Amino acid sequence: MTRNNRAAPERPTPPEKGPAIDPAIASPQATRDGQPISYSRAPAADLERWIGRLYVTIVDTPPDHRLECGLLSDFACIRIQLRGHWQASTADGIRQSERAAMLFGPQSRRMPISVTGSFISVGIFLRPGVCHALGGPDISAMVDRLDTFTALGLNEERWLDLCHPADRPEDWAKAMEHEMRSLIAERAVREPDPVSARFEAAAFIDPTVSVKRLAEEFGVEQRRLERIVRRDFGMPPKQVLRRARALDMASHLRGVADHDEAEAIALRYYDQSHLIREFGELFGMSPRQFVERPQPLMTLGLETRQARRLEMIRRLEPGEVKPWE
Known part of the structure; x- marks a missing residue:
């Protein structure tokens, strides 16, 4: 959506040395300004309808170092936590794991x-509609929540054993893909809905687009589109688009976005107060605070999402060096 009659908001000015980082954190991969990033890649061709992205995060810290951060993800994710003591504040209260x-x-x-302490996380971001296609939990009931594989009736040890310590991150990614193929063969009752895939792409391209316009482009009734999005994304389409807009801005602020898109991303907000209000509601802090505080876990998630987004909208080829590397 073009807003030529609106001036760009006065964007927060990052510190001269870039977004704040935690000096106690060491990672095999990092951005140009020293923020840790994950090894991540697109899935194999036969899994593209099911998997959005695979990632491996390896971070070293002193044994007693406690990292306080957060996550904001727009998709369900299988996360295999191999090291570190984790604690999450979910809609069901505090959940802890190792x-x-x-x-x-x-x-x-x-x-x-x-x-x-040091941590290793290996994961698969599931595309919208995959939980429904696999006969899994209602994704709307999973919003802001998590469940162990044991609670979901899956063989937790089988998945944990996929990642052998002597193997490379790519070996772990391939093992996860193999297990996903088995899960699909065992549990799939339908294909993921193509309408959800089109809505996912639209949110990546322009999250300011109206739901009515998308329904017209997709050739479906608006009420039907709203039902499908609620089922496969867990929330109403307007909320999904609003979150996508904020995630793109957050990626820009943390330095894991294509700099050439900076102005277009800022123009998605009416003015500075609109940006501050919506950012505060979703992230619990102002844009400036988001830049000035270390956000290692958040940045890891944003970088993985942004890599997928740029590949999907054809601003980046798979395997190409990312703008922030």
Whole structure:
């Protein structure tokens, strides 16, 4: 949506040295300004309808270092936590784990997360509609929540054993893909809805688009589109688009976005007060605070999402060096 009659908001000015980082954190991969990032890639071609992205995060810290941060993800995610003591503030209260396989639902707002000590997390972001296609939990009931694989009736140890310590991150990614193929063969009762895939792409391209316009473009009734999005994203389409807009701005503020899109991302907000209000509602802090405080876990998630987004909208080819690297 073009807003030529609106001036760009006065964007928060990041510190001269870039977004704040936690000096106690070390990672094999990092952005140009030193923020840790994950090893991540697109799935194999046969899994593209089911998987959005695979990632491996390896972070070293002092044993007693407690990292206080948060996550805000727009998709459900299988997370295999291999190391570190994790704590999450969910809609069901505080959940703690160490070595565990879990399904995180999408988040409607920042979920506070802390982790003590060095940590390893391996995961798969599921595309919208996959839980429904696999006969899994109602994704709307999973918003801001998580469940262990044991609670979901899945073989937790089988998934945890996929990642052998001597293997490379790519070996772990391939093992996760293999297990997903098995899960699909065992549990799939239908294909993911193509309408949800089109809505996912639209949110990546322009999250200011109206739901009415998308329904017209997709050739479906608006009420039907709203029902499908609620079922496969866990929330109303307007809320999904609003969150996507905020996540793109957050990626820009943390330095894990395409700089050439900075002005277009800012123009999605009417003015500075609109930006501050919506950002505060979703992230629990102002844009400036978001820049000035270390956000390692949030940045890891944003970077993985932004890599997928840029590949999907054809601003980045798979395997190409990302603008922030």
